[in-house]
Amino acid sequence: MKASKRSSVIGSFKVMDILEKARGLEAKGRSIIHFEVGEPDFKTPRVISQAGIEAIRSGYTKYTHSLGMPELRVEICRHYRREYGVKITPDQIIVANGSSAGLFLIFAALLDPGDSVIMGTPHYSCYPNYVKFLGARTSFVKQSEKEGFQLLPDNVRKKIRPRTKAILINSPSNPTGSVMKPEFIKEISGLGPVVISDEIYHGLSYKRKARSILEFSRKAFVLSGFSKRYAMTGWRIGWVIAPKEFVRPMQKVQQNFQISPNSIAQMAGITALKSGKAELNAMKREFNNRRKLMIELLREIGFEILFEPEGAFYVFASCRFMSGDSYSLAFRILEEAGVAVTPGIDFGKAGEGYLRFSYATAPKNIREGVRRLDEFIRKNDFKK
Numbered sequence: 001m002k003a004s005k006r007s008s009v010i011g012s013f014k015v016m017d018i019l020e021k022a023r024g025l026e027a028k029g030r031s032i033i034h035f036e037v038g039e040p041d042f043k044t045p046r047v048i049s050q051a052g053i054e055a056i057r058s059g060y061t062k063y064t065h066s067l068g069m070p071e072l073r074v075e076i077c078r079h080y081r082r083e084y085g086v087k088i089t090p091d092q093i094i095v096a097n098g099s100s101a102g103l104f105l106i107f108a109a110l111l112d113p114g115d116s117v118i119m120g121t122p123h124y125s126c127y128p129n130y131v132k133f134l135g136a137r138t139s140f141v142k143q144s145e146k147e148g149f150q151l152l153p154d155n156v157r158k159k160i161r162p163r164t165k166a167i168l169i170n171s172p173s174n175p176t177g178s179v180m181k182p183e184f185i186k187e188i189s190g191l192g193p194v195v196i197s198d199e200i201y202h203g204l205s206y207k208r209k210a211r212s213i214l215e216f217s218r219k220a221f222v223l224s225g226f227s228k229r230y231a232m233t234g235w236r237i238g239w240v241i242a243p244k245e246f247v248r249p250m251q252k253v254q255q256n257f258q259i260s261p262n263s264i265a266q267m268a269g270i271t272a273l274k275s276g277k278a279e280l281n282a283m284k285r286e287f288n289n290r291r292k293l294m295i296e297l298l299r300e301i302g303f304e305i306l307f308e309p310e311g312a313f314y315v316f317a318s319c320r321f322m323s324g325d326s327y328s329l330a331f332r333i334l335e336e337a338g339v340a341v342t343p344g345i346d347f348g349k350a351g352e353g354y355l356r357f358s359y360a361t362a363p364k365n366i367r368e369g370v371r372r373l374d375e376f377i378r379k380n381d382f383k384k
């Protein structure tokens, strides 16, 4: 039996290769420090978990409206009014089983075979796979460290072709932690193609507030959710805000392939938006302390970090003084030093020569992980 050609266009998620290897080593008794993970280490705030438990107790355990519970969609509208001063209506919102499922809805409603999507690189590993899976193409715009990993509008403009359907932006960014300059968001939103703005790391920016695409344009899709800002990765809940003409096509895809989003997670989501602000701020303060610590310690052991990340929970640092092959290097660091890191190549060719360090782990782990890395660097006599 043979798997489909369609499934073969999707590459593996390399961070999972590292994670699985790390788990294997741990099963054999090795101590591993985890800098590879892309999720908050905090527990979901109690008030939110309680709302989930209460949802089960009260019998909110059935399919919901395929667009998501009306109360949640109203709460999302209030959130945009409060946070960004923009007015949206519930009929523009579709709640999904994670922003991952939301991104599939967007692309499924938008792309025909042969269409093209422009995106920056380094980029979140999964983006090109959605596009390729649907028979469309990706066009990459390089974001360089010396430009603060910003997606430069002039470079985007040069890539626009007749079949360009959308421009995908992500701020704060995974993997670089850069936060887009508002003037760049504005310029990109005026280039012609619809903009898909992945705002999943909103709430976690430490220097300037991340701006929503909706502050600049209505010809846009917003992708966001609860996973990162409320430490709710396992609840699988997110949302899309779409131009109205796309809601029905997306709804049909959701009805057929998902039926509805998870009812319990939606109830928890309502509480997160209503009452999660204090917990979010506490997590954000802690992430910011860890961000500074990770940058400082990595610099001390020889990493040249030209751009200090401003959002999400990652430091994307050049490893060229050790090796230009980030994939092999990440495995060596794991095996020899007991530290799991994500190879930059996981984020596209422009990520090669970098490692991504997640600081979603306790400061004592950050100190110990960097100490082990220092030992590894010294033992191998890498020139700093």
Ligand SMILES: Cc1ncc(COP(=O)(O)O)c(C=O)c1O
Residues within 6 Å of the ligand: 038, 097, 098, 099, 100, 101, 124, 170, 173, 174, 198, 200, 224, 225, 226, 227, 233, 236, 237, 238
């Ligand atoms: C940039 C980016 N977008 C989307 C997602 C998907 O998040 P979720 O499906 O948990 O909402 C992730 C997860 O790591 C991410 O880093």
